[in-house]
Amino acid sequence: MPKNKVYIFDTTLRDGEQVPGCKLNTKEKIEIALALEELGVDIIEAGFPISSPGDFNSVSEIGKVIKNAVVCGLSRAVQKDIEVAGEALRTAKRPRIHTGIGTSDFHIKSKFNSTREDILQRAIQCVKWARNYTDNVEFYAEDAGRTENEYLARVVEAVIAAGATTVNIPDTTGYCLPHQYGEKIAYLINNVPNIDKAVISCHCHNDLGLATANSIAGAMNGARQIECTINGLGERAGNTSLEEVVMVIQQHQTLGFYTDIKTQQLNPMSRLVSETMRMPVQPNKAIVGANAFSHSSGIHQxxxxxxxxxxxIINPEQVGADGSKIVLTARSGRSALAHRFHKLGFMFNRNDVDVLYEQFLSVADRKKEVEDEDLKVLANQYQAATV
Known part of the structure; x- marks a missing residue:
């Protein structure tokens, strides 16, 4: 495994699809899965096979068409779940079963009415069951973000010994601060004797808006897989955004990491997922939002x-965006106005622009955005008056 590669695990088709209204049929899932593979995603979590016949079929059909990426199916630490996941993944060239259980005291006591020792044994057992179907097994310690570190290290050591090749450390509730999450990963790296036998993975939720920061903090402290979704889709406030972590890694080369993502495809991929899953992207969304490369303030313009x-800090073409936009509003200045007139073919001098700017502000105060047609009217009226 390359030391500095960060593997991208995309769960748009599983965690992303859990958003109300985002349900996909098998044909739509296959289309997105093929696009994810072309994007350069390393692992595609295709679904939760036992959850429904439709999900089972989608995982199976995706396994048939994906040639290079690992195809992953989720399960609980339940034997039947794992059997069904194993069956669904029989078609995959590179299958992975993703199984696990909650490890925080909140989950152990309230959700399972159990004990730490019992959960530890169930964690070991589910990995052993999964190894009957594939040697590529990922274990998730749900709510690891709120799990006491010493106990978490015991669980991680035990599941690696049982055969887990990837161990997922989810901040399930999005609670951790970046330094806390990074310290948790560092604790595992330094205190689990067999940690070198597995890849540590970050699965961070965005309840406090920290998913991307936490994932990067995890990588900086030794994690080498990041679990994410296109557009940050996911339960509640969503997951780590694929496009954000990829571009953080690319822009901050001093981190020493790289991914295999083809960044020029990020915006087209975002649009495909948004349209297929019927989930609009907020305009101010980093990297892929409609306003990500728009400038309306005069000082900025x-x-x-x-x-x-x-x-x-990013060239729009680098992420497949249409290009930078100068948006004319009442906050815009003379430089932007002159630039736009020039693009429209009007060669006004500085004095002309000074006069036109006052007329422009009158229009801008009435409208949210001044369009090219408005400028043409102003320009033609001005030229007619000065002939």
């Missing part, structure tokens, strides 16, 4: 027109 890097 002036700086951007002089040097794009004054206000853009």
């Amino acid at each position: 002036d700086g951007f027109l002089k040097d794009a890097q004054t206000y853009e």
Whole structure:
């Protein structure tokens, strides 16, 4: 395994599909799975096979068409779940079973009415069951973010010894601060004797808006897989956003990490998922939002027109966006107005722009955005008056 590669585990088709209204049929799932493989995703979590016949069929059909990526099926620490997942994944060239159980005292006592020792044994057993179907087994310690570190380390050591090749450390409730999550990963790296036998994975939720920061903190402390979704879709406030972690890694090369994601496909992938899952992307969403490369403030527009890097750290073409946009509003300045007139073919000098700017502000105060047609009217009226 390359030391500095961060593996991208996409769970759009499983965790992302758990968002109300995002239910996909098998044909739609296959389309997205093929696009994810083309994007360069390493592991595709295709579904939760025991949850419904439709999900079982989707996992099976996706396994037939995916050639390079690992195809993963989720299960609980229940023998029947694992048997069904194993059956669904029989068609996959590179199958993985993702099984596990809650490890925090909240889960052990309230959800399972159990004990730490019992949960430890159930964790070991579920990995052993999964190994009957594949040697690629991932264990998740649900609510690891709120699990006491010493007990978590015991569980991780035990499941690796039982055959888990990846161990997922989820911040299920999105509770951790980045330094806390990073310290948890570091604790495991330093206190689990057989940790070198498995890949540590981050699965962070966004309840406090920290999913991306937590995932990066995890990687900085030794995790080498990040679980994420396109557009950050997922339960409640969503999951770690694939496009965000990928671009953080690419922009901050001093971290020393890389992924195999083809970043030019990020915006097209975002649109495909948004349209197929009927979930609009918020305009201010990082990387893929409609306003991610838009500039409307006069101060920003002036700086951007002089040097794009004054206000853009990513080239839009780098992530498959349509390009930077100068949006004319009442906050825009003369530089942006002159730039837009020039693009429309009007060669006004500085004095002309000063006069037109006052007229422009009158229009801008009435409208949210001044369009090209509005500018053409202003320009033609001005030219007619000055002939």
